Amino acid sequence: MRKGTATRQRILDIAETAVLAKGFGATSIDELICEAGITKSGFFYHFKDKNDLALGLLERHEQQSEILLSGVFGRARELSDDPLQVFLLGLTLLAERLTEMPAGHPGCIVASLSYQDRLFDRNVRAAVNSNMAGWSSHFRAMLGEIAQAYPPRLPVNLDHVARMVCCLIDGGIVMSKGLGMPDVLPEQLLMARNHIRLLFQPWPTRRPGQRPVAE
Amino acid sequence: MRKGTATRQRILDIAETAVLAKGFGATSIDELICEAGITKSGFFYHFKDKNDLALGLLERHEQQSEILLSGVFGRARELSDDPLQVFLLGLTLLAERLTEMPAGHPGCIVASLSYQDRLFDRNVRAAVNSNMAGWSSHFRAMLGEIAQAYPPRLPVNLDHVARMVCCLIDGGIVMSKGLGMPDVLPEQLLMARNHIRLLFQPWPTRRPGQRPVAE
DNA sequence: CGAAAACTGTACCTTCAGTACAGTCCGGGG
């Protein structure tokens, strides 16, 4: 019982590393069992097929990202009481955390699976969906608080804004990979931060003659 | 000579449809040659391997997206002289055009390839890179014009803003697929539009006694 | 007409996911 879950975790660890390094499709089961020191039968004892492995990774990722998000935003809440400041701070902290993680932050797992053939498997699709929905509802909740205190400058649907933050993260991951520029992800997190500022933060009252901020 | 390129085009047509419907990995060469009515040898006469097919799709896509972008922004330029209005209008038109295209607008091809194993092939990577760079430099050029006329409200790097629009498109594609909500893409295009408005558009001058939007 | 381009046909190789199923090892409860 104990030993079984330990092996399963080891397979997931190895798979995660490999998937982040090379993508899901390029990660072969043979390779994983070789590194884990088990046999093919052993692998299929734990996972009924490769989709099941993807599911395992996705579940793990969901937990990890929950920890990550509540970590940064929890810390932000310690540092400020103002919901807007908390969100802005949280995004900055998140950008930092995502930069620290070498080539592969957890979000990559979802991104790596989210546009693949595997998505046609119902369960994988559901798991990806649940991951994305988790992130955006996390943001959505905070945006609700902010909008209470600071009426948005434009009439917006907060669900769309929440998804926007997610899109910038996913898009940032895709573009970081595609352009070979790892900095794009944190950069886009800060763009999300900018958007929130522009949307909610009141302008400092300008003294007459003072120009708005230019580049 | 003529016939050769015609066959090549037919293979690309079939491949494009299949890839948009099922993803690149799930599209088999056998399937393509069957539908094209050619043999395997015939296929490999035109494409040295599957990466080469991806390259072909990417090249085509680059042309198509060039046409799409200059189409919508050209039309927008006909409708307004103001660079900001042109951009806002262009984004709206783009959102409409992308909604029209059923499940598979051209961007999907890049998205479908951009986070796959194939990306580890140098040429494919270069092509994906060039596609993304094309889109963002297109946006970047227009943002330059806008910033001339309207000083941005926050100090921003216009390259980052250009990439932000791209990220919202890519992220929108990924989330549309992942959440099974096709509307997310156009929705996020409009969020990009919002961002540009917030960043550049001057607020309507307030009459005395009128409150600023903030609480 | 002739040469190159555009294929066809056949045979074969490798990798990979997945199946089937019998046998083994091992720790804990009765």
Added chain:
DNA sequence: CCCCGGACTGTACTGAAGGTACAGTTTTCG
């Protein structure tokens, strides 16, 4: 102490997919 079930191993195999090699055939165009 033994047996039961969870956690595997071993062996053998299948089918799909990407790809190679290469000789032969048809088509097209200058």
